[in-house]
Amino acid sequence: MAEFLQHAVNMLILGSTYALLGIGLTLIFGIMRIVNFAHGELYAFGAYFVYLVAAVCGLNFFLAILVAIAAGCLLGALLEVVLLRPMRGADIDTTMLITIGAMIVMQNGEQYIWGGVAKSVTTPFPATPLVVGPVAISWLNVFAFVASLTLIGASYVLINRTKLGKAMRATFQDRDTASLMGVNVQMIYMATFAIGSALAAAAGALLGPIYVITPQMGNIASLKAFAIVILGGLGSIPGATIGGFILAGAEEIGAGYISSGYRDAMGFLIIIAVLLFKPTGLSARVERIG
Template sequence: MDQALQHLVNGTVLGGTYALLGIGLTLVFGVMRVVNFTHGELYAFGAYMTYAAVSLLGLDFYLSLALATLLGMALGAAIEFLLLRPMRRADIDSTMLVMIGAALVLQNGEMWAWGGVAKLIPNPFPGTPLVVGPVSVLPLRLFVLVVSIALLLGFWLLLDRTRIGMAMRATFQDPETAALMGVRINWVNSATFAIGSGLAAAAGALLGPVFMVSPTMGDLVGLKAFAIVILGGLGSLPGATIGGFALGFVEEFAGGFVSTEYRDAFGFLLIILILALKPQGLVPAKERIG
């Protein structure tokens, strides 16, 4: 029981960052109908930028996280402007190929810039875990959880309570009519891609100090982000949030009780199972906000 409680806490920490990754990816698909293969690389980019800011420039840890997220948004906006905007009328296959190419360029760029050796990001938190009853959690992980949830809430407020959020949801539902209302569709697309990329970079910046930073770190994470999004139902924001936490819990519990070696496999096993039973994902299309 105590062990289960511990896994629950760990799973929540992991799930929070997975949810960030998932909503970033599903948002881009929902608004722009673009399958964003660069998502995992933006995650790696966020981690490397945090490393650069903390270790190379000697900047404050918290400032570095914010900086990495903003740079991720800027990179996302650049990708949208340079690659996706000219491809607006192209078919989905061509756009996918371009995004796969961009992901390869980003990953090899990271390899070239930082080398293949994994980096460690120093953090200001004490290495001794906080112990509450049977549960112990590292302060850094607690910080990651708090920031993830703050970002999820902030994102939800942006989407639900602001004019740009309303314009984004309207564009999500009916781009042509949104244009008739005066929405600048190009602008919404840039903002959407920048926000989606920023969320991925934020997840990388948060998990970078927890794990190690390496050029291929985006591969598995990109794959997981797709799994989360498909699990939740393509284009569904609540679905991606639920899917993110579900994947976090499954990995933690299966890793803890069954086999640590195969922890990643259990997540995908769950996805195969759910899709076999409910092919439209956890949150079907008609219930999607957006």
């Protein structure tokens, strides 16, 4: 029972950051109809930015997290304006190639700047874990969990309770009608890509200090982000949240009760099962972001 509780806690912590990845990707695809293969590199960008601000510049760790999220938001806006906006109206294959190109450039840029050696970030949290009954949790994991839930809640509020969110949902449902009603679709696209990128960078900023930071970390993050969106259903933020926790739970079961080598395999077996029996995802919503 103690082992099961430990795995359950690990699942909650990991699932909350996976949910951030999934929410960012489902926003971008749902509203812009863009398959963003650079999403994982935005995750890596957030991790490296925390390392830059906290380890290299020696600034406050919590400030580094906020700066990394803001930098991810700005980078996303830049990518949308420079790379994607000129291709507006192009077929999905073209935009896929653009995001693949961006992914390759970003990954090689990280390799060139930081080298291939893994980086780590020193945090202000004590080494002694928080012990609750049979469960031990590091304080860094507690912080990552609370911060992730805060960002997930903020995403819900943004999409469902703000004027920007209403415009984003209108653009998702019918871009042309939204434009006729006065919605600045170009601005909505830029904001959507910026917000999705910020959420990916946030996930990297929170998980990077827990593990190690490498130029290849974005590859598996991209695969997991797409897996989460497939599990939850395109266009559903609650679905992306649920999908993140399901994927994390499957990975914990695979690592804890089978073998650590099956951590990733278990998650993708779940995806195959979902695609076979419910191809639209577990919580798909028709013509709706939210």
